[in-house]
Each structure stands twice: as structure tokens, then as C-alpha cells.
Amino acid sequence: MTASQIIFYILSAFILGTAVLSVTTKKIFRSAIWLLFSLIGIAGLYFWLQVEFIAAVQIVVYVGGIVVLIIFSIFLTQQSGKEMPGPPLLRTIASILSVLFGFALSYLLIYKNDFKAGDKEFDWSVSKIGKQMLETGENGYVLPFEVVTMLLLAAMVGCIVIAMKAPAQPSSVGKATEPQEPRVEEIIKS
Amino acid sequence: MSDIPISHILFVSTALFFIGMYGLFTRRNMITMLMSVELILNSVNINFVAFNKYLYPDKLDGIFFTIFIITIAAAEAAIAIAIIINLYRSHRSIDVETAEEMKW
Numbered sequence: 001m002t003a004s005q006i007i008f009y010i011l012s013a014f015i016l017g018t019a020v021l022s023v024t025t026k027k028i029f030r031s032a033i034w035l036l037f038s039l040i041g042i043a044g045l046y047f048w049l050q051v052e053f054i055a056a057v058q059i060v061v062y063v064g065g066i067v068v069l070i071i072f073s074i075f076l077t078q079q080s081g082k083e084m085p086g087p088p089l090l091r092t093i094a095s096i097l098s099v100l101f102g103f104a105l106s107y108l109l110i111y112k113n114d115f116k117a118g119d120k121e122f123d124w125s126v127s128k129i130g131k132q133m134l135e136t137g138e139n140g141y142v143l144p145f146e147v148v149t150m151l152l153l154a155a156m157v158g159c160i161v162i163a164m165k166a167p168a169q170p171s172s173v174g175k176a177t178e179p180q181e182p183r184v185e186e187i188i189k190s
Numbered sequence: 191m192s193d194i195p196i197s198h199i200l201f202v203s204t205a206l207f208f209i210g211m212y213g214l215f216t217r218r219n220m221i222t223m224l225m226s227v228e229l230i231l232n233s234v235n236i237n238f239v240a241f242n243k244y245l246y247p248d249k250l251d252g253i254f255f256t257i258f259i260i261t262i263a264a265a266e267a268a269i270a271i272a273i274i275i276n277l278y279r280s281h282r283s284i285d286v287e288t289a290e291e292m293k294w
Contacts, residue, residue, distance in 0.1 A: 008194050012202045019206055019229055023213030028222060035225045042232050045202070051239055054256055058235075061260050066228060066267045073271045074221055077278045087216040095215035103208040110200045115245055117196070122247035129257075132250055141254050148261050155265035163272040165279075 008048055015041035026083040028074055036067045053126055199240040206233035220274050220284040224267065231263045 015038055022034035039062045046055035087095075133141050206229055213226030235256045242252025278284050 002193060005193055008198070012198075015202060016205050016209065019209045022229070023209055023217070023222075023226060028219065031222055031225060035228065038229065039232065042236065045236065046239060049239060049243055051243065051253065054235075054239060054253060057257065057260055061264050062228070062232070065264055069267060069271055070221060070225065073274060076275055077221070077284050084219055084222075087218070092216060095212050098215070099208045099212045102211065103204060106204050106208075107201060110197055110204065115196050118245050118247040120248045122243050124250055124253060129250060129253060133254065144254075144258055148258060151262065152265055155269055159268050159272040162269070162276050 011044050196244040203233040203236040
């Protein structure tokens, strides 16, 4: 067993163990932290595959962006020390069974299939990726690139519109006042 | 590097996918369900990179798909969290069982 193999198995065990903890732990904040470790492990797997660019993107976007966003939303919406109620026993058993059978079926298909490995050397570089990304020719990816830019713009505007507080004054008619009413009632009740 | 067969990497990604499915089945809190979706998306990314590296090493399509999936996952997480926060403002809860009426 070479060092590369040992590193791969350690990374895989780390990823899967932290992922299992992330979906089973009772406290939501710990769940987010285990997710963070799992994503870092996946970045390590990309480093092991020698695709350093994707590993860097993974760390920047997932670890630096999405997990921080999730943690902020936990702080905004939950008492993070409180334990979440667990699922009922029947649902747990049914989920475990269905997941196990699904995994067994999928991995059986993967195991029976023999993949024909390519014989060339895998050569990527950031300049190659960038050139092909903005190429308009046959293998170019300029159309999905432009579509993704529009998607990001729309997502940004949509986030602001959705998360914006409705105006508080009662003069605004219709939908804008409706979200306020149950909230006021709740506050009075509590 | 090549002393690990591709099926072992696919084992990791398949297991990660079904761990995410388990979280999606058992959790009833929207933020934890969102975390499970992130796990599923990551397993797909591992698949794309592994297939690109092992089976078609002279092309770059797997890497492009991975980059696009990461971008769309970021947008999706941002939108989902905006919706969750908005729902929390009106319902005081982000449990999916209490959010059966979305019209407020």
C-alpha cells in the first residue's frame, strides 16, 4: 500500500464520517460545523486528484461562502444551543433501509461496469480552462458562461427582493402589509 | 494516483449522495435540509472530476461542469436562505411541517 492510497482512504473516511455526523447530530450549529469539515475534506480529495484549481474554488465558494451564509442564517433564525427533535423511529428505520438499498443498487451497477481508462496524461491548466471557457467555437463554453452570469445577477436581485423587510407603514396596500400582521399578533401573544 | 481504481472514488461519491438523501429524509428543519442538498451536489462534483480525470483525460468538460455546478449551488443557497429568513419572519419557525401554507 503506497502513501497515495493511504492518503486517499484517510480522506474518504474523513469525508464520509463528518458527513454522517452532519446529518445525524442533534444540534444545528454542530451540524453546520461538521458540514464545514466535510467540505474541507472534499477539497482535500480534489487536491489528491491533482485538480488544484477546483480545490481552490471549492474552498473559496463552499467553505468561505456557503457555510458562512448557513451559519449566519442559523444565528438569525434559531437558538443554536437548542437540541432539535429527532425524527420518529419508524421514519429513521425506513430512511436507513431505503438509503441502504439505494446505495447497494447504485454501487452494484458501478461495480459491474468496467470503465475504460483513458491512456493520455490529464493536463489541465488555468489558462486552458479560461481559453476554452470564453471560446465561441466548437468546444467553447461561452454560452453557458453568459447564462450563468445572468443567473447570478437574477439571484442577487431576487435575494434582495425576497429578504427585504416589508415597509412598516400601514399606508402601503395589499401584499406588503400582510406579512406584518401575524408577526404583530405573535409578539402581542408572547 | 492511478493505483486507486475509479470505482473506489465512485464509492465515496455514491456514499456521500446517499448520506445526503438520508439527511433529506429525516430532517425537518429547512437549514439542515439545505445542508443535505449541498452534500448531494458535492458528491456529483466529485463524480464529474473523477470521470474527467480517469476516463477522458484529454478533455476538460468535467471541470467545466463542476465549475458551473459550484456557481449554481452558491446562487441556490443564497436564494434558499433568503426564502428561509422571509418565512421565519412570517411564521416564527423554519420547520417544514409548520410551513404548509405558503400564502401569507
